[in-house]
Amino acid sequence: MTVFNRQVVRQHRDRAASNLTEHDFLFREVGTRLLDRLDDVIAKFPVAVDLGCRTGLLAELRDSQGGIESLYGCDLSERMMAHSAMSGAVADEEALPFADAALDLVISNLSLHWVNDLPGCMTQVRRALKPDGLFLATMFGGETLHELRAVLSEAEIAVQGGLSPRVSPFTDIRDAGALLQRAGFALPVVDTETITVSYSDPLKLLHDLRGMGEANAVMERRLTAMRRETMMMAMQLYMEKYAGDDGRVPATFQILTLSGWAPSPTQQQPLKPGQGETSLTKFLANDGD
Numbered sequence: 001m002t003v004f005n006r007q008v009v010r011q012h013r014d015r016a017a018s019n020l021t022e023h024d025f026l027f028r029e030v031g032t033r034l035l036d037r038l039d040d041v042i043a044k045f046p047v048a049v050d051l052g053c054r055t056g057l058l059a060e061l062r063d064s065q066g067g068i069e070s071l072y073g074c075d076l077s078e079r080m081m082a083h084s085a086m087s088g089a090v091a092d093e094e095a096l097p098f099a100d101a102a103l104d105l106v107i108s109n110l111s112l113h114w115v116n117d118l119p120g121c122m123t124q125v126r127r128a129l130k131p132d133g134l135f136l137a138t139m140f141g142g143e144t145l146h147e148l149r150a151v152l153s154e155a156e157i158a159v160q161g162g163l164s165p166r167v168s169p170f171t172d173i174r175d176a177g178a179l180l181q182r183a184g185f186a187l188p189v190v191d192t193e194t195i196t197v198s199y200s201d202p203l204k205l206l207h208d209l210r211g212m213g214e215a216n217a218v219m220e221r222r223l224t225a226m227r228r229e230t231m232m233m234a235m236q237l238y239m240e241k242y243a244g245d246d247g248r249v250p251a252t253f254q255i256l257t258l259s260g261w262a263p264s265p266t267q268q269q270p271l272k273p274g275q276g277e278t279s280l281t282k283f284l285a286n287d288g289d
Helices: 006-022 025-038 057-062 078-082 118-128 146-160 173-182 202-211 228-242
Strands: 045-051 068-075 088-090 103-109 129-140 186-199 249-261
Touching: 006 078, 006 202, 025 057, 025 103, 025 129, 025 186, 025 249, 045 129, 057 068, 057 103, 068 078, 078 088, 103 118, 118 129, 118 173, 146 202, 146 228, 146 249, 173 186, 173 249, 186 202, 202 228, 202 249, 228 249
Parallel strands: 045 068, 045 103, 068 088, 103 129
Antiparallel strands: 129 249, 186 249
16 A cells, blocks of 8 residues: 655655754654663674664764664665765665665664555565564654644634645554564564653644654645645644643654564574463462362
């Protein structure tokens, strides 16, 4: 299923590349948390790739974290790569250029939510990893920007008598673990956290999303600009419905963190049914039984 126009995704990143540092606060915060997780992993990663690296923020943040020895970049946008000091490749996440069993770590920070074929992308990542190699990624979850989604929908229906997708659909946490398993990862783990950003004006949120390269790239979006009256009504609704006592409005970002390992015979394996040494009934039985 083709949900996103990848050419438009590239254009948005190209446009954002030169001024991304003015809008990268969310990428920076989530990237720092992502790298912190590597400190909990007792492993060395001689060859690692930052998938969807943009201008190389993770390389800037990582210092000596997580056992990474060499970190290479990969991004859809040539302009993003040109603004990065990283060595790497301009490549689409849906057609990765890596050889099988070539990498020790693939890390990705808030990029994969623009991929149409997530199972295919993850399968390519798993194949590119050496046995016992790690895939660690963050992506936006389904609750992201629910405030903006609600007011844009309400305003567009009221003013234009119809509805078009104005905010990207995001992966649900219940589906993320299944995606890892489908791609063949061992020991898959998915967890979620919420980051709420406060704005004095919802128009500043839209300005940030554009500056981040995160503007709408859904195939079925309206190709004409939103009417001024629709936008003004949406912004008014945002203030009316969500403004706090201080007059500021929240923007919710749900962050999914996914991890999985390329299968290896050295990994811990669950016992086959019937091989357990202690019956579960021993712990579930009542004292009187």
